[in-house]
Amino acid sequence: MAGENGNNYTQFKSDQSVRWCPGCGDHAILNSVQKVMAELGYKNEEVAVISGIGCSSRFPYYMDTYGFHTIHGRASSIASGVKVANPKLKVWQITGDGDALAIGGNHFIHTIRRNVDINVILFNNQIYGLTKGQYSPTSKRGFISKTSPFGTIEYPFRPGELCIGARGQFFARSIDKELKLTVEVLKEAAQHEGTSIVEMLQNCVIYNDKTHNAITDKEHREDRTIILRHGEPMIFGKNKDKGLILDGMTLKVVTIGENGITKDDILVHDAHCDDISLHLKLADMEYPNYPVALGVIRSVDGLVYDQCMEDQLADVQAKSKVKSFKDLVHSGQVWEVK
Amino acid sequence: MAGENGNNYTQFKSDQSVRWCPGCGDHAILNSVQKVMAELGYKNEEVAVISGIGCSSRFPYYMDTYGFHTIHGRASSIASGVKVANPKLKVWQITGDGDALAIGGNHFIHTIRRNVDINVILFNNQIYGLTKGQYSPTSKRGFISKTSPFGTIEYPFRPGELCIGARGQFFARSIDKELKLTVEVLKEAAQHEGTSIVEMLQNCVIYNDKTHNAITDKEHREDRTIILRHGEPMIFGKNKDKGLILDGMTLKVVTIGENGITKDDILVHDAHCDDISLHLKLADMEYPNYPVALGVIRSVDGLVYDQCMEDQLADVQAKSKVKSFKDLVHSGQVWEVK
Amino acid sequence: MGKRSKVIEREEVVVRFSGDSGDGMQLTGTLFSYTSAIFGNDISTFPDFPAEIRAPQGTVGGVSGFQVHFGHSEVYTPGDYADVLVAMNPAALKANAKWMKPGGTIIMDVDSFDEKHLKKAGYKTNDPLMEDKLGDYHIVKAPLTTLTKESLKDMGLDNKSILRSKNMFALGLVYWVFDRPLDHTEEFIRKKFAKKPAVVKANLKVLEDGYNYGNNIQATTPSYHINPAEIKKGSYRNLNGNIATAWGFLAASEKSGLPLFLGSYPITPATEILQELSARKDLGVKVFQAEDEIAGICTSIGASFTGSLAITSTSGPGLALKGEAIGLAVIAELPLVVVDVQRGGPSTGLPTKTEQSDLMQALYGRNGESPLVVVASSSPTNCFDYAYYAAKIAVEHMTPVILLSDGFLANGTQPWRIPELSEFPDIVPPVVDKNDKDWAPYKRDEERLNRYWACPGTEGFEHRIGGLEKDYVTGDVSHDSLNHERMTDIREKKVQKVADYIPELEVLGDEDAEVLMVGWGGTYGHLYTALEELLAEGHKVALAHFNYIKPLPKNSYDVLKKFKKRVVCELNLGQFASYLRMNFPDLEYSQFNKVQGLPFTVVELKEHIKSLLEEC
Amino acid sequence: MGKRSKVIEREEVVVRFSGDSGDGMQLTGTLFSYTSAIFGNDISTFPDFPAEIRAPQGTVGGVSGFQVHFGHSEVYTPGDYADVLVAMNPAALKANAKWMKPGGTIIMDVDSFDEKHLKKAGYKTNDPLMEDKLGDYHIVKAPLTTLTKESLKDMGLDNKSILRSKNMFALGLVYWVFDRPLDHTEEFIRKKFAKKPAVVKANLKVLEDGYNYGNNIQATTPSYHINPAEIKKGSYRNLNGNIATAWGFLAASEKSGLPLFLGSYPITPATEILQELSARKDLGVKVFQAEDEIAGICTSIGASFTGSLAITSTSGPGLALKGEAIGLAVIAELPLVVVDVQRGGPSTGLPTKTEQSDLMQALYGRNGESPLVVVASSSPTNCFDYAYYAAKIAVEHMTPVILLSDGFLANGTQPWRIPELSEFPDIVPPVVDKNDKDWAPYKRDEERLNRYWACPGTEGFEHRIGGLEKDYVTGDVSHDSLNHERMTDIREKKVQKVADYIPELEVLGDEDAEVLMVGWGGTYGHLYTALEELLAEGHKVALAHFNYIKPLPKNSYDVLKKFKKRVVCELNLGQFASYLRMNFPDLEYSQFNKVQGLPFTVVELKEHIKSLLEEC
Numbered sequence A, B: 001m002a003g004e005n006g007n008n009y010t011q012f013k014s015d016q017s018v019r020w021c022p023g024c025g026d027h028a029i030l031n032s033v034q035k036v037m038a039e040l041g042y043k044n045e046e047v048a049v050i051s052g053i054g055c056s057s058r059f060p061y062y063m064d065t066y067g068f069h070t071i072h073g074r075a076s077s078i079a080s081g082v083k084v085a086n087p088k089l090k091v092w093q094i095t096g097d098g099d100a101l102a103i104g105g106n107h108f109i110h111t112i113r114r115n116v117d118i119n120v121i122l123f124n125n126q127i128y129g130l131t132k133g134q135y136s137p138t139s140k141r142g143f144i145s146k147t148s149p150f151g152t153i154e155y156p157f158r159p160g161e162l163c164i165g166a167r168g169q170f171f172a173r174s175i176d177k178e179l180k181l182t183v184e185v186l187k188e189a190a191q192h193e194g195t196s197i198v199e200m201l202q203n204c205v206i207y208n209d210k211t212h213n214a215i216t217d218k219e220h221r222e223d224r225t226i227i228l229r230h231g232e233p234m235i236f237g238k239n240k241d242k243g244l245i246l247d248g249m250t251l252k253v254v255t256i257g258e259n260g261i262t263k264d265d266i267l268v269h270d271a272h273c274d275d276i277s278l279h280l281k282l283a284d285m286e287y288p289n290y291p292v293a294l295g296v297i298r299s300v301d302g303l304v305y306d307q308c309m310e311d312q313l314a315d316v317q318a319k320s321k322v323k324s325f326k327d328l329v330h331s332g333q334v335w336e337v338k
Numbered sequence C, D: 001m002g003k004r005s006k007v008i009e010r011e012e013v014v015v016r017f018s019g020d021s022g023d024g025m026q027l028t029g030t031l032f033s034y035t036s037a038i039f040g041n042d043i044s045t046f047p048d049f050p051a052e053i054r055a056p057q058g059t060v061g062g063v064s065g066f067q068v069h070f071g072h073s074e075v076y077t078p079g080d081y082a083d084v085l086v087a088m089n090p091a092a093l094k095a096n097a098k099w100m101k102p103g104g105t106i107i108m109d110v111d112s113f114d115e116k117h118l119k120k121a122g123y124k125t126n127d128p129l130m131e132d133k134l135g136d137y138h139i140v141k142a143p144l145t146t147l148t149k150e151s152l153k154d155m156g157l158d159n160k161s162i163l164r165s166k167n168m169f170a171l172g173l174v175y176w177v178f179d180r181p182l183d184h185t186e187e188f189i190r191k192k193f194a195k196k197p198a199v200v201k202a203n204l205k206v207l208e209d210g211y212n213y214g215n216n217i218q219a220t221t222p223s224y225h226i227n228p229a230e231i232k233k234g235s236y237r238n239l240n241g242n243i244a245t246a247w248g249f250l251a252a253s254e255k256s257g258l259p260l261f262l263g264s265y266p267i268t269p270a271t272e273i274l275q276e277l278s279a280r281k282d283l284g285v286k287v288f289q290a291e292d293e294i295a296g297i298c299t300s301i302g303a304s305f306t307g308s309l310a311i312t313s314t315s316g317p318g319l320a321l322k323g324e325a326i327g328l329a330v331i332a333e334l335p336l337v338v339v340d341v342q343r344g345g346p347s348t349g350l351p352t353k354t355e356q357s358d359l360m361q362a363l364y365g366r367n368g369e370s371p372l373v374v375v376a377s378s379s380p381t382n383c384f385d386y387a388y389y390a391a392k393i394a395v396e397h398m399t400p401v402i403l404l405s406d407g408f409l410a411n412g413t414q415p416w417r418i419p420e421l422s423e424f425p426d427i428v429p430p431v432v433d434k435n436d437k438d439w440a441p442y443k444r445d446e447e448r449l450n451r452y453w454a455c456p457g458t459e460g461f462e463h464r465i466g467g468l469e470k471d472y473v474t475g476d477v478s479h480d481s482l483n484h485e486r487m488t489d490i491r492e493k494k495v496q497k498v499a500d501y502i503p504e505l506e507v508l509g510d511e512d513a514e515v516l517m518v519g520w521g522g523t524y525g526h527l528y529t530a531l532e533e534l535l536a537e538g539h540k541v542a543l544a545h546f547n548y549i550k551p552l553p554k555n556s557y558d559v560l561k562k563f564k565k566r567v568v569c570e571l572n573l574g575q576f577a578s579y580l581r582m583n584f585p586d587l588e589y590s591q592f593n594k595v596q597g598l599p600f601t602v603v604e605l606k607e608h609i610k611s612l613l614e615e616c
């Protein structure tokens, strides 16, 4: 498992024992992240892992990097501060559907809008785990939980849609236990400059077991999900015989070989195009009408806040006559008393 | 100016003198709202106007209705409480681009997601007016203000995109001084059940004068904006000779009579279709590439939070044996001490 | 039931059930406490959850406990130290060893005391009893696992189900120890598993076998005898502080005729209030699970504006977030109850632990001069009463009220005599009089100084309120200097006026005491028990315990002044003591503070008071 | 300059320029204050903006004023009452009538005193002087509008531009009244309109004509003579409290070598700090204009984690929102300065007014026992110093510091002697020693008790911090009871330790005073002036003014105790008095409070102290 620089994922394991429930999807994600960092040749000290509060947010304790387990909902802001103050750091934000989308919703959309170079892993278990099982902003309508004993009456957010609505330039999705895909996706997220949002479909065995099962179940996964890769045709299914095409503005699932459909009719994924329409449609696909999209759905380059900040500082400093505190205080209306 | 029930817009004028700067766009919007309420036959006492803090948020003082000028950013939450507690009220929320999209961003998206039946008028002057001229989350990139003397380095939110990204079912846009259009749009918003977001392009004469002028200017308005009406073709221009068509997934501006384009080729606006793709494209159109869309861009019926709440209560109450406090405390594990 | 050897007669006893999270200790403890309560004992219970949701099995961090204190006379706390401990595994023993009363009884499942589990629990040797110096205790080494397996071997159950019944064996054994009937528990089992007859059968058998096992080994097991208590007649049920709080609001809603609205966001240890009211759709409660604490309170403020009984519930960090919005309710003079179930520490701190360190925040955690009423519950069941009274004050005086509870009250239970609503005073909302020709938005009641509630929908009373300073009468925005001072004063006075409507402070114990213990909120049970014991030992002590913090009861100064020495006991660094110094600066106060995330123990309180008495 | 009749010799004088928002009074006042400062007077100024951005012209609500106090000796406040008022319209007269010193001079633009404007200003008759009982004043009825028009009639300017120059005519006239040179103002005009020679010419002419007009009508206009003050040598500039605060942080950043980071959200009256630092990209400042106050402080906490000098600035309602996050900085033990520029009232209150009512919020507005350092500036220019020291304490003691300023300090100006950075003590960040083998995240400096700053990027010092209670040494999450108590204690102790590093409290005035005035923060100028005047009148008074609130200077008790009577004067209902009672309960304190959104006046302070002296 050694990566570049001879890195090994174990070098990112801290000395703390991992406290998630046995069977929780978080364990697998932790492994994936450690693997990604090893494979990317990260140095431990250049990484800052910032989280809010929630089961998922205990993550930093298990990483042998710099870490900050902050307060509920504010991880994006703290991570933004870290990155802007020291753009050399690799900043990863760990957050849950409650942490990022309930109390932290505002910081989430503003961070995305500013396009601060942070890699956000959004653990979406559609529940508040740490507080023992209340519905979250991503819980399905009608979901029964401790605070919705008769079912919720709210539309859930779709994280991809919200991200793109906030001018998101990078959105991807993976499944907790799909180590390989997760590693692939997280690497792209890491390499993307700007805010990357990676939604992890995560299972909470205790309070919302199997919520993603309709699609993550081994048996059906290939038929009910599609892995999108830039430049590749949108083909899926156990037999690799299903695909997506556009009919007007509507996405359609087709079977290759039926109704005269050939491989060439299938849409080719363009993660890099600026236009959001198709990305949104892909991000919004829901089972049973569509396969759920995994992989990097959108990855577009844009201006990055922390870099622009550095550039603007350099620019102004190059032009200004004020180079020091002394210069400043002596500029403008000064008089002498002798 | 009398409306149904012999209502007159003056009946909605309060005794407070209006404190906005002379020439501020807010004056015109106030007039429009009063006109709409008169024309819809509202009774003064059934209206609650809720605002946050900002120049725009002084609005409730000028309305002879129930009003609450609350705290910065929280108008959506307070309005949600008002509507859910008493669904019989007509609840209008007045908010600015700072109030709704900076500090109030989270409540804004969650209110939309829940689809509480509130009519939100978002005064977008792309500036913090009340605090005297700092850039806001809708200020154009590069905008120079008191807190961005070298230009901003942030992408602005596009309110329509954010609204739809948060699962918005109603989004419309108008211009402060376009009284007729504003009245038309606000009426539709009022009649829509669920959260209606109406973005008002509003001019701040003091701190951001003419920010919308490229499109709102009398001289160019017809060429640089398009008024969308459900069921009508998307035609615009001084000579009504320009229109929009779809080319693949791309919107194009065409001239009727050129390149064989006839009226029949022009897209017909469907505000009621559930699919968001075209609505997003329309909401996102920016001058100079496109005309800016005015009118009701999206208006789709959905389940309304406050109504669902009433329904669920009625439902549970019909089925439950617990009808009173006494029933409750005597249900379950009770024992007698004699 | 045969004659018993070694019967220990006791006024009161503390039993602690302890095991892994999966061992069903919460249920076992609950069933035991019900049986004791029905038997006629007074009881007090406290659950002790692990901080992690599923901490590793067999570790001390994963131990889940349930303590029951029951007695022949009234009991006020779940007890500091246990007389009887049921330890399902070594970790349970390890976690509780220091909480045992000398000479107590320890029932341990010896089957689980193998090397692996001992090590997991952190024992270094194979003799945990020696290691933890438990030599002087009655040790009952019961092979609970083996016995349960044995008991169920012919039932055709799978191994997992068999092991899951272990707790019923232990419970049966404990019933024998205390000579308690099995019928309540049997009935519970029959109801709970009504659809699974096999499970019913198995559980009943194990329970009975446990009991019989006690009988068989009685030579080595001491048994305890506790007579029923003298308890007021009536219907009873067990209630914890959170449910009691929720129900207090339900009562206030029904009594006042105001619809109940809760805007809230989950947070430990307050979440259960939100959960309970979410389930009370049968009673028409509107619950808005908000996106955060700020939206929680703001939806409530909106609901209050429309004429609802509006509540928001949270814990310390959430109260911090609500500060700005509370200020809006203060200046808008709208009724609102803000429940703060205090937990441990600054920041996220110790979420599952108890503390009293939000007092200053409740009093002052807002910008400007922003007075409101602060009330504190002091026992799990009187959380009901203070929720009721907090609602009554909020509504009748048109003011926000902060109601302080804490993790200890929230999760602790006591038997609650079910009251009739008629036992409670009426709540009369100051709704605007539709014939009032002189009404103005800030016109006040001359007695209470509250303004009137003119709710949207009421014809002819349209008006605007807001967060800017308002004119003394019209409520219009006013930048006038003297008006601001007048409003600042009247807001404070309105809150002080509440003192005319609350009960006076009582002194418990010796009127001529040499030391007055002073407490507030959730420490009452411990302070009162310490008081009783000290009095019984012949000491001259008294207790003044506060439920009303702002305003203080009118006689507070007189009460405090009467005593030579006063010691303010609280679970923080001295916030109430400071508050008293601010209010009654001419009196001297000593302090007894503890900031360990735990309640006081009666023992440590007594020791401290005795040391003060010696100084006298 | 001819001989003057009616020359009034004065130690100090207060001039107030007042007119409609569009009349350019802020500029006029600023130019006058510069001229006076350069002339060698000590000065203090205060602008008085209307609450609305563009209130209706001609109304009292729309009056914009600028007050300049200058003297032969040092002046400490902008003055309570004006000796000379320039009233550009009736509303200006109306608004300021009650702020005139008996026998003062009023220069009014009679052209604007027509019926329409009188009515708009709220006068009921055509004789405003009579109506406002200004009979005893020197009234200079100058037709400023007509004269300006006359002055510029041959310049070919449009009417609007001509009218806009009216203020220069008034300024010229006032320069004559005080016998001041025009050169600084002329230079300013030449620079400002360098690209518009016609405008330069017009303004210079009007200014001079105004001056000459004074000379011509000197028979009826009194003139004042104020000698230069004895002022310490050096370079000077005018500075208001907000800019001074921003610059204090710049100085601290340069001195400590730490990059400066500000996360903030605009709010009156703190916004200018954000604006000034946004403009300081030349000095490498990173400013993050956040989406709200919470993100403001949280980005700063993030920056602090990485090793920046991290600041967040706000006013009262924003501080309320930051409470929870401040708790995080407390438990994470990260340096952070939170600036609160206090404004009036609870909730939105009176945003443009001043008050001292956030003291308790600063001390206690968070959940749990959450101690931090509280420092308060006390003059516009010493906002620089206290910003510097707040940063120094935050960094060196690894703690959040709340720095209290207020609306009065923020907008008031004083001449500031530009210091050399070398005059300030070094700031030495406790950055982790890379050779420290025993380092642990919560290992502490034995003296200061601070932990060390191990910033991301430093190899070998990777560690995790957070908001849960932490182990005393390792900083790992700890649920241990005694550890929690230990941590609670050490956090408090660390803050108390700061007392060893701050100056002792000074007593000003009479060491044997009968009454000690006690103040804190922004009231210093008024208290000190009252003190000086009372001393001059032969009264035995003294002043103890606090800049360090938590911890209090070590000698505070001794200082306070020494005096027979102490009166705590503050712009709230008595928060600091309460705090002193908590800290030093055996001393008695009387209070003098004002909650009008306005500073004290020296007159009312003196009256109150005299009444106390009489009681002695």
Ligand SMILES: Cc1ncc(C[n+]2csc(CCOP(=O)(O)OP(=O)(O)O)c2C)c(N)n1
Pocket: A053, A054, A055, A056, A057, A071, A072, A095, A096, A097, A098, A099, A100, A123, A125, A127, A128, A129, A130, A131, A136, C265, C266, C267, C268, C293, C317, C318, C321, C348
């Ligand atoms: C200010 C504040 N409010 C509420 C809480 C309680 N709380 C902690 S975690 C959490 C939700 C966790 O949900 P999510 O982010 O989805 O994480 P998960 O546990 O599901 O991984 C809540 C409500 C808190 N700690 N702080």
Ligand SMILES: Cc1ncc(C[n+]2csc(CCOP(=O)(O)OP(=O)(O)O)c2C)c(N)n1
Pocket: B053, B054, B055, B056, B057, B072, B095, B096, B097, B098, B099, B100, B123, B125, B127, B128, B129, B130, B131, B136, D265, D266, D267, D268, D293, D317, D318, D321, D348
């Ligand atoms: C908690 C809080 N933070 C900040 C402010 C200061 N503030 C008042 S209004 C405002 C922004 C107003 O902008 P916008 O909502 O666009 O309204 P506009 O004045 O432009 O109509 C700000 C930052 C405040 N009043 N309260």
Ligand code: SF4
Pocket: A019, A020, A021, A023, A024, A025, A026, A055, A056, A125, A129, A130, A203, A204, A205, A206, A207, C053, C054
């Ligand atoms: S409660 Fe759910 S999300 Fe939390 S650790 Fe357990 S399984 Fe994971």
Ligand code: SF4
Pocket: B019, B020, B021, B023, B024, B025, B026, B055, B056, B125, B129, B130, B203, B204, B205, B206, B207, D053, D054
């Ligand atoms: S400052 Fe701008 S937005 Fe505010 S009232 Fe004036 S013109 Fe309108």
Ligand SMILES: [Mg+2]
Pocket: A054, A096, A097, A098, A123, A124, A125, A126, A127, A128, A129, A136
């Ligand atoms: Mg979750």
Ligand SMILES: [Mg+2]
Pocket: B054, B096, B097, B098, B123, B124, B125, B126, B127, B128, B129, B136
């Ligand atoms: Mg705006």
